[in-house]
Amino acid sequence: MDAVNKVINEDLQKERDKCKFNVAELTAFLDGGDKFTQKRREKENRVFSIQGLRDAVPDEYMSHKERYENAVRKAVIMHQTLGTLEDKTLTEYETARLALRATTSSAIFKENSPLMLHYSMFANVIEGQGDEKQREYWLKKINNMEIIGTYAQTELGHGTFIRGLETTAEYDPKTEEFVLNSPKLTAYKWWPGGLAHTANHCVVMAHTYSQGKSCGIQPFMVQIRDLETNMPMKGVKLGEIGAKLGFNTVNNGFLGFENHRIPRDRMLMKNSQILKDGTFISSPNSKLTYGTMVYIRVSILGTMANTLGRAVTIATRYAAVRRQSQPKPNEPEPQILDYVTQQHKLFIGIASSHAYYISCFWLWTLYHRVTKELAVGNMDNLAELHALACCLKATTSADAAVLVERCRLACGGHGYMLSSNLPQIYANVTAANTYEGENTVMLLQTARALVKAGMQVAQGQKVSPSMAYLADQSKMAKWDSSVDGIVKGFQKVAAGKVAACLASLQRHTNNGQSAEDAWNLTSVQLVAASEAHARVILLSVFKSEMDVQTLTLSGETRTVLFQLVQLYTIYWALEKVGDLLLPTTTTTYSVSICDTAMRCDGWMDETSLFEKSTIQTSARTGIAGLVLSGLVYDSAVYPELVHQSLTSWPLQ
Ligand SMILES: CCC/C=C/C(=O)SCCNC(=O)CCNC(=O)[C@H](O)C(C)(C)COP(=O)([O-])OP(=O)([O-])OC[C@H]1O[C@@H](n2cnc3c(N)ncnc32)[C@H](O)[C@@H]1OP(=O)([O-])[O-]
Numbered sequence: 001m002d003a004v005n006k007v008i009n010e011d012l013q014k015e016r017d018k019c020k021f022n023v024a025e026l027t028a029f030l031d032g033g034d035k036f037t038q039k040r041r042e043k044e045n046r047v048f049s050i051q052g053l054r055d056a057v058p059d060e061y062m063s064h065k066e067r068y069e070n071a072v073r074k075a076v077i078m079h080q081t082l083g084t085l086e087d088k089t090l091t092e093y094e095t096a097r098l099a100l101r102a103t104t105s106s107a108i109f110k111e112n113s114p115l116m117l118h119y120s121m122f123a124n125v126i127e128g129q130g131d132e133k134q135r136e137y138w139l140k141k142i143n144n145m146e147i148i149g150t151y152a153q154t155e156l157g158h159g160t161f162i163r164g165l166e167t168t169a170e171y172d173p174k175t176e177e178f179v180l181n182s183p184k185l186t187a188y189k190w191w192p193g194g195l196a197h198t199a200n201h202c203v204v205m206a207h208t209y210s211q212g213k214s215c216g217i218q219p220f221m222v223q224i225r226d227l228e229t230n231m232p233m234k235g236v237k238l239g240e241i242g243a244k245l246g247f248n249t250v251n252n253g254f255l256g257f258e259n260h261r262i263p264r265d266r267m268l269m270k271n272s273q274i275l276k277d278g279t280f281i282s283s284p285n286s287k288l289t290y291g292t293m294v295y296i297r298v299s300i301l302g303t304m305a306n307t308l309g310r311a312v313t314i315a316t317r318y319a320a321v322r323r324q325s326q327p328k329p330n331e332p333e334p335q336i337l338d339y340v341t342q343q344h345k346l347f348i349g350i351a352s353s354h355a356y357y358i359s360c361f362w363l364w365t366l367y368h369r370v371t372k373e374l375a376v377g378n379m380d381n382l383a384e385l386h387a388l389a390c391c392l393k394a395t396t397s398a399d400a401a402v403l404v405e406r407c408r409l410a411c412g413g414h415g416y417m418l419s420s421n422l423p424q425i426y427a428n429v430t431a432a433n434t435y436e437g438e439n440t441v442m443l444l445q446t447a448r449a450l451v452k453a454g455m456q457v458a459q460g461q462k463v464s465p466s467m468a469y470l471a472d473q474s475k476m477a478k479w480d481s482s483v484d485g486i487v488k489g490f491q492k493v494a495a496g497k498v499a500a501c502l503a504s505l506q507r508h509t510n511n512g513q514s515a516e517d518a519w520n521l522t523s524v525q526l527v528a529a530s531e532a533h534a535r536v537i538l539l540s541v542f543k544s545e546m547d548v549q550t551l552t553l554s555g556e557t558r559t560v561l562f563q564l565v566q567l568y569t570i571y572w573a574l575e576k577v578g579d580l581l582l583p584t585t586t587t588t589y590s591v592s593i594c595d596t597a598m599r600c601d602g603w604m605d606e607t608s609l610f611e612k613s614t615i616q617t618s619a620r621t622g623i624a625g626l627v628l629s630g631l632v633y634d635s636a637v638y639p640e641l642v643h644q645s646l647t648s649w650p651l652q
């Protein structure tokens, strides 16, 4: 400990000393309890004490091949170290929660592990799509690393459009086998992590045929490499897709099939089955096959919280130790952290990271509830879970990428150096905008649910809890500048946007457009409505979960957490001030508010609750304080937040 303290920069130490809350308490809160902090630390200590996990040469000076080999070497050590720590006493939720805060892997792999897909999607797809026998057989092999796998869905021709996948699996009742083929180049699987050289098995999503009929897209467990030689199996073509912006150690690959035969029981048969004679028994809901994607979309919120947390920790520490310029003659150069513009860049990253953690825990709870319901055949809440997972995955990953890039810029020239790790973190975070469902496409999925809910509201029907606010708009009280008030304002905005979408869809269909064309013509508004809905969820969940979850915390810790809630809410109110200031009197679902909005001739409407909003600038110091209806974020509040946040990250 002494050795560590000796090298801590004086300025950084001073910032830490100013902390007014109990760091251990906040850490335990984020981990989900002292017990989990202890387990996490135990893992970290084991991993970080291993000399072999340190790179002799930085990754960026290695060739593509060397980087991969180094990553495999470290992945093996990581497994040997952590594989034995699996804790069977934890519930599924607790395991997931612990995994969320597990940052060891990101500390060891700058560009992720080649076994990433093995641990995440491969294991989960067996869990979610395999029948009992298949789960028992395969999960043991997966956990023991007897096989290494990945999830092969995306093809060269289609990533988004799953129903358009071209890989075929045709059932042959004579031999009781499926025959896998890639009829065209565009049918080649393209992207799966670990596929290039690492995996010897994978779950392949393929268009399935039996008795000459399509049975939709189904998952298959396929052995792609010989377990002894690691060479491709007969009828299997494999390779690596090449260098990328990031993920260069994930070993993303391609895969093609030429009459590759697999036994019938390799189709994962929890939801749909093909009997020996070729009879197809359809799943009770075809979207159950997409379950693994929902699981990963939920976990992406946690990944964004961690990734953004790392970036903003690096940038905030740097801002504490970096000194630049001389605003006051004869005085030392200030820490750049003292510039309010710098605080404005960084603190929203800290607040957002916490908001994503809290939202992720909340979404996990819903995920586990829905999974239990599905197990007994109840699909009632699947659509809501899907709609939430899509828009939250898209909004958090999009925001996180912007905020990580802002952290990089906030470090000036040094942020451009690979040694800052910020460029690699950006490459990781921006990938989440694309993988597991491209963001625009995800927002449009949620928009489908919003449009449906808007129509149900118009007909006086009940809608899912997360969209219930759409029904309350007409009777909703005016909103104000409190956190709850701003959440109400966002609800009005989202409801207004949904109403505008409905009106637009109606206008286009009235003009003779098909439903699909009307959808496409309205899609920019649909995406905006979906994002607005995601903002409602993120803001309201952050606030309400904090209200409940922090009840047992000390006053000081609650104070700093609520400052983060306030900061997050006010930040987004200012970012979306245009939306909030639009008159929102036309949220009845039969009226086009687009037309009303076009007639609005100014930002500041008399009815607006932001009428007192001003931006004040202090000419003397050049420091701008934003005054929003009495809520002040100025130099008095920002340093308070940063001093406390500096000590809130456990890996310091
Ligand atoms: C670490 C990095 C690893 C990365 C790995 C990867 O990237 S792996 C690769 C990751 N790849 C991707 O993520 C690919 C992204 N693409 C997709 O997920 C799908 O192609 C799609 C959802 C965009 C469209 O699918 P489609 O054309 O089949 O459907 P549709 O639009 O016609 O809607 C029909 C109905 O289905 C509903 N519904 C849909 N999904 C779900 C669900 N999961 N659950 C429940 N419901 C769902 C939908 O709401 C709608 O309901 P409505 O309104 O009729 O009541």
Ligand SMILES: Cc1cc2nc3c(=O)[nH]c(=O)nc-3n(C[C@H](O)[C@H](O)[C@H](O)COP(=O)(O)OP(=O)(O)OC[C@H]3O[C@@H](n4cnc5c(N)ncnc54)[C@H](O)[C@@H]3O)c2cc1C
Binding pocket: 117, 151, 152, 153, 154, 157, 158, 159, 160, 161, 190, 191, 192, 193, 247, 252, 431, 434, 435, 436, 437, 438, 439, 440, 441, 444
């Ligand atoms: C780092 C990384 C890792 C990955 N790992 C895996 C993996 O392990 N396994 C796997 O199977 N896949 C993996 N993928 C693939 C990933 O899931 C796909 O890239 C993703 O689903 C997007 O599909 P696409 O690339 O075909 O993009 P496209 O769908 O072609 O998107 C291109 C553009 O078209 C737009 N677009 C497409 N359809 C629509 C629509 N209906 N409406 C409006 N706009 C539309 C999109 O918004 C986007 O702007 C990975 C990808 C990346 C980047």
